[in-house]
Amino acid sequence: MIPLAEGPIVCVGETMAALVPEPVGPLVAAAGLRVAVAGAESNVAMYLADHGIPVRWVSALGDDPFGRRVLAEVAAPGVDVGGVRVDPTRPTGLLVKDPGEVATRVHYYRRGSAASALGPGLLAGAAVRDAALLHLTGITAALSPSCRALVEEALRGPLPVSFDVNYRPALWTDGSAPDLLHALADRADLVFVGLDEAQALWGDRIGTPGDVRSLLPGPRLLVVKDGAHAATVFGGAVAHTVPALHTEVVEPVGAGDAFAAGFLTGLRRGEPLPRALRLAHLTAGAALRVPGDHGPLPPADRIASLLAASEEEWRQLGPPARPEAG
Incomplete structure (x- = not known):
């Protein structure tokens, strides 16, 4: 386990305004665009706030309407946004979604954004110093040299760091992602990574969560997500596997952030690791059931009931078994 001091969980990273075709369909034929908010670290912060965990989001936004929209939406669930800097010289980042029949493409307009100017000096600020834990992602490391330096400096301590690999190929056009994300992840205290994500980064020879652990022996806790399964x-020499819950998926975007928030909630509350994984699955389901990144949690009594369920009762709520290969 990772002992946590008193203080908020502090999530650091860029959040952008997002333009989404409405009704949902290809961008080229869109009659209108809906304004939304998109950011991995602020998603985590919002779900932590939903769970009642003290949490702060630290970032930078432009002095523009998009920035004010982002700040209001992230603050709405109870996230402390007092550590967000408003930059009068740089814009708020922007992304535009282009839904297709098979997948949704994302077009980024974030070069030179306010958050891309974040750097390691942020870590000495009052908004970070009292953190119980820092939550960072691989997205931040891809934004700019100063953002990469921020992540590297955070991993030197003294605060414990949670690191979601969060590999976004569109941000890593120079081919440096496999080596750099491996180096960063292996230095963190807690790491989240998808099995398919690990395979995309580090090769098809990775077939099981155990293979990921062999590749990343450094973190005190390593969480490997195997999709909907x-x-x-992994904590030391011990591993716990918890099946996912069967969920009708409306939109998968944001589910990984919700999962991380659920696990961090369990960690903050001192829950046993299997119960923390259950809470992660329950929180991910809240994101999967809505078209946006942030959906309502199940009622508190439903969460309590499922956390207390037997392994057999939990398994019965899981996805269908994988077909045998052959």
């Missing part, structure tokens, strides 16, 4: 947490 299960998640495994």
Whole structure:
């Protein structure tokens, strides 16, 4: 386990305004665009706030309407946004979604954004110093040299760091992602990574969560997510695997952030690791059931009931078994 001091969980990273075709369809034929908010670290912060965990989001936004929209939406669930800097010289980042029949393409307009100017000096500020834990992602490391330096400096301590690999190929056009994300992840205290994500980064020879652990022996806790099937947490020599819950998926975007928030909630509350994984699955389901990144949690009594369920009762709520190969 990772002992946490008193203080908020502090999530650091860029959040952008997002333009989404409405009704949903290809961008080229869109009659209108809906304004939304998109950011991995602020998604985590919002779900932590939903769970009642003290949480702060630290970033930078432009002095523009998009920035004010982002700040209001992230603050709405109870996230402390007092550490967000408003930059009068740089814009708020922007993304535009282009839904297709098979997948949704994302077009980024974030070069030179306010958050891309974040750097390691942020870590000495009052908004970070009292953190119980820092939550960072691989997205931040891809934004600019100063953002990469921020992540590297955070991993030197003294605060414990949670790191979601969060590999976004569109941000890593120079081919440096496999080596750099491996180096960063292996230095963090807690790491989240998808099995398919690990395979995309580090090769098809990775077939199981155990293979990921062999590649990343450094983190005290390593959580490997196997899509809609299960998640495994490695703590020292011990591993726990908890099946996912069967969920009708409306939109998968944001589910990984919700999962991380659920696990961090369990960690903050001192829950046993299997219960923390259950809470992660329950929180991910809240994101999967809505078209946006942030959906309502199940009622508190439903969460309590499922956390207390037997392994057999939990398994019965899981996804269908994988077909046998052959």
